[in-house]
Amino acid sequence: MLESYVDKTGRLGRFSCPLCLGDTLIPKGGVARFQTNFYVKADKLRSTYMPNVRCDVCERHDVADSRCLECDQNMCPNCCKTHLKMTASRDHHLIGLFVRDSTPNLRHRVLTRIYCDKHPGDELTFYCRKCDMTICLRCKVTSHENHVSDDLQEVARVTREHLNTKLEGAKLHLPLFHEQLNDANRYEENMVQTKDRLVKTINQRATKLHDKVDKLAATLIHDVDSEYNVETARIDSHRKKITQASKALAGQIHAANQAVMYGADAEIARNKDLLVQQMENITTTAERLQLPKLTLELSPSITLEGKIEESFGSLSTRRPPAVDIKIQEMAVFQVDDTFKVVSSICPVGDGEAWVTSGWKTGNTFIQCLRDQRQILRSHGNIDFSIIATLGQHPRGIALTEDNELLVCTGQSLAFQDYKDGHKNKVLRYSVDGRMTGEFGDEDQWKFMYPLRIAVNMTGDICIADCQRRCVTIHRRDGTLKAKYTGAETSGLKNSFEPRGLACDSRGFIFVTDNANDAIHLLDHSGKFIRLILTSNDEVYGPYATAIDSKGFLWVGARDATVKVFKVTYI
Template sequence: MHATDPRHKTLVKIPVGTNMTSQMISPRGHARPNLRENEETMECSLCLKNFTTPKLLPCFHTFCLRCLQEYVERNAHNQKFACPLCAFECVIPPGGGVDELQTNFYIKAAQTKLKIAANSPCEICNDGSRAERCCIECEQNLCANCSRSHLKMKSSRDHHLVSLTEKKNAGEGQVTSKTFCEKHKGDELGFYCRKCAIPICLRCKVTVHEQHTTEDLSDVASEIRVLLTDMLKCAQGVLPKFHGHLNDITYYNDHLEKEREKLKEEIVEQTKRLHATVDELSRKMVADVEDEYCVEMARLSTRRNMISDRTTSFSTQLHSANQVVCYGSDADIAWNRDSLAEQLQKMASLITPADMIHLKMDFIPSSDVTSAGVGDLIGALKKIRDPTENLKIEEFSSFSVDNSFKAINSVCPVDDGTAWIALGWTADAHLFYRHGVKIKTHVVSKTIDFIARDSESLIMSSNEQKSVGKPGPGFNLDDFATFPGYNPRGIAVTPDGDVLICLAQSAAFQDYRPNHKNKVVRLNSAGKMINEYGADGKLYMYPLRVAVNVNGDICVTDCRKLSVIIVKRSGEFKTEYSGQNDKDGKANFEPRGIACDARGHIFVADGATHAIHMLDHTGKFMRHVVTEDQGLFGPYSVAVDREDYLWIGCRDADTKVFKLNWT
């Protein structure tokens, strides 16, 4: 549909051109804003392969047709979908779906030129003439005469011809095409009606628009290009800010590495001058440095990924915008002036990430080892950590797994935006999209208490069967490990593939007895025992759920002790969290599910106050991220996926999903 149809004002005719250099000239001779060559991309951001049938969205991002169809099929809602890169809301064209979106002829032209050998002959006249253009639709090389004839033929007059010659003339590389009047099919649009603000043909000018003020379309398009070029320059001013943030992260990463080694060396050198009795103090202090920097590096990595993704999105968006402004047809530039200007204003006013928060640590050696106590012989670590990054929570979805009143025992996110859900000690494993659509249900051979995931498959605990297994053919559980006399509860898989399992001698925490020796065990990927935590029965009373933090800490909810117990990988006790005191100074805390994110935060489901607690990596309370005021009731399980979505499984088979937005 051409731009003369008023129902399609938001469609953009794609401009095309040769590879962009540091200084480019528009077809009308205006200087174009600078873009670096490496900001161009010929790969789809979804499949990471060369574009196949590239389609352009209104936000200037381009994707393969097939990739876009699959993405829209999974994510569309109310005939709309969010751009996979910038989340701009796009309307699905009625009738033909995403296939009706505008083809990105710039990318098609670039792909065409890469396939054609230099000095190729014309494929029409066969007289040895050198081909100067290639028709994108027909995939034929044409000389100058055949090119003109091609655009005069009725069957091919609206085709797009890309230049094959390399010249320095202004406008070189623009695809040649014509735009025709919808009313007078054979008449090319050449005028612009000021009153109606639309491109028109000559017959429209002397009939319907006879009394209106009209101008030459090319003059009006030049005027609009000047306006849009200035707006494009403003939008381009945002990109260096993203690059600046990435440079800051790189510098800070190097600084962290150097400072970590410096602190460790200072600590070790000081301890060499002290008695052997302080060796244990030295070890703990080094471990604290490693712990703090491990968490900081994890936070740095997640921030780098976030800003890198935003930078890539904005860069490709800016590149396509430049092509639209500089190479769009006169009719489409005039027709879409307002929509293009609005989009460029949004790009120019895009808010970049806030400045990064830094960790500061210093080692202060003891000044007088002769009079210092044993605990002060080495010195002290001074740690200054600014308040954590700002976190905004928004509810993404809320849905019921079924119509029962059972609690959701476990939520196990998968990388594609889905999660496996186990409900109330049944044999059913449900797979849901995060927006609440059920994909499938598998009936497992044994009742399920908890679902986790290693690098290859799911791993499930069966309290009733006293075993942990992995689904095989027919989704029957093949035993991974059995525990006679113990009931396996929560499971966690460590980054190196080990499996942590909570073991209790009673099926329910209400049946706990003082002589029970409940524990957490660590198995390797083959199911062989590596370590036991709390085997003497003194560390835990009833370990229910377990999670592993980025620094290797093992975090366990004990629903009998009513606390979260954190130990290091070695088993050394680190801290215990027992909730927040109410106004009367009493703690009201019933920990159930637990999860850790990539930044070192710990999330705990509290059934007593109907809230999700967020702790830092040291076990210190930071805030409630979701509460009863947000409709949360009876949270029993919690998980955080790789895209920072917080999944909460509640009583009455309800699931809530929240987006964690870090700035």
């Protein structure tokens, strides 16, 4: 059972003890080399103790007062003495079954004889104060003759009393842990209530805002309808006037036409001024009936992209200082004997990771291929198939919890070749290779050269833009949420140069700073916490980084070097 547990949880020659949760070194030879923990076996035996058991060894079957944990046999006092004198069983462990003290409670103690390494036939029975070690009688009268020594049983008794006092003091801390656990549970319940309350408040405010907008819209629509009704009535009236004027004009034209065609010369000459005046009146009437037109437009007081957030409200957060983080180097190795930089790391579990080093065509396996502008899918080994072919050079790649591929792309193969006017962005792909969207080329935010990308546990998208020298955090839809430029960090020797980045299960963001030989630690909102690794930790030129499923931090640097760190939250 222990071997299976260590196989599943062990890492880098160590594992977490299932009893005390302490970090434990696996001995050479594996789990089989561990000493048997007889205390666990004794504790189990005590819980199943039955009184008046008989000796399993002697023929008299006297009442047993001990049990051998190696032999699994109950023994009477005489058999116990004989058992511990025999060469084959002298180092066995016996537990007392009903040793009584002044209280009515039963006491159980594992009894074993430990022999001197220098004198294998002699039992350790004394304790040398000067040498701080247990010794046998022969050692006492020879090499420790002039040293002060005490009876081992008395030393053990005093030590037990001291340890019991310490244990009682330690037990006093258990209620504190229980209270802290209860406090964590209460905090979680409070967070659930806070979340529900805020969601309810936001929905209520949204409903009120919707109602207000609907009411305002209804008022404006009513005003538009009113203006429309007034204008349509005016149009109908004007139309009638035009119709009447048109009929009158037609009659006048007909009469004038008859007079011109059939009138006598004398009548034409005598009435010429009257006929001319009638023609002019007709023209004037037509010009006077032109319809004045209303101009009706909506004049927004604010743009929809602008101050609607101010009208709705914003979410404020007050978080206590970040927990302290302890980081410990666990392993360091080189993936190649060259000066190539480790460009990317992808943990695959069981303490293993795929690592890319260098930039030569054909050496890249886990990344999307930059030269061929392709995204590849692994089939469990180094056998790959093409998912999609891109129009730009793919760089970083990440997979969302919705199985959407996010790919950083650039018009130039290297970020050093970036030019003004390049439209570098992040593309969205389905796992079957269909492009579903893009972002990063809008007026709200334009990438210069997005190099690496990671998806945080919040669903936010984190991107290292090495040319703009910043890390940006985007919402799921790609809109900009926050950015980190390194200016918040004091003590940087050079300008911030983000390369790789990774997010852990708590939402922390780890960013490699190639120019300053450092790893920046940010919270999930992009706020700087501290430099978690620097050149003092012998981290030089960090480029790639990753967090595996067990929380270990992998850092790839120049000289094809990879370091693995254990991250502990205190």
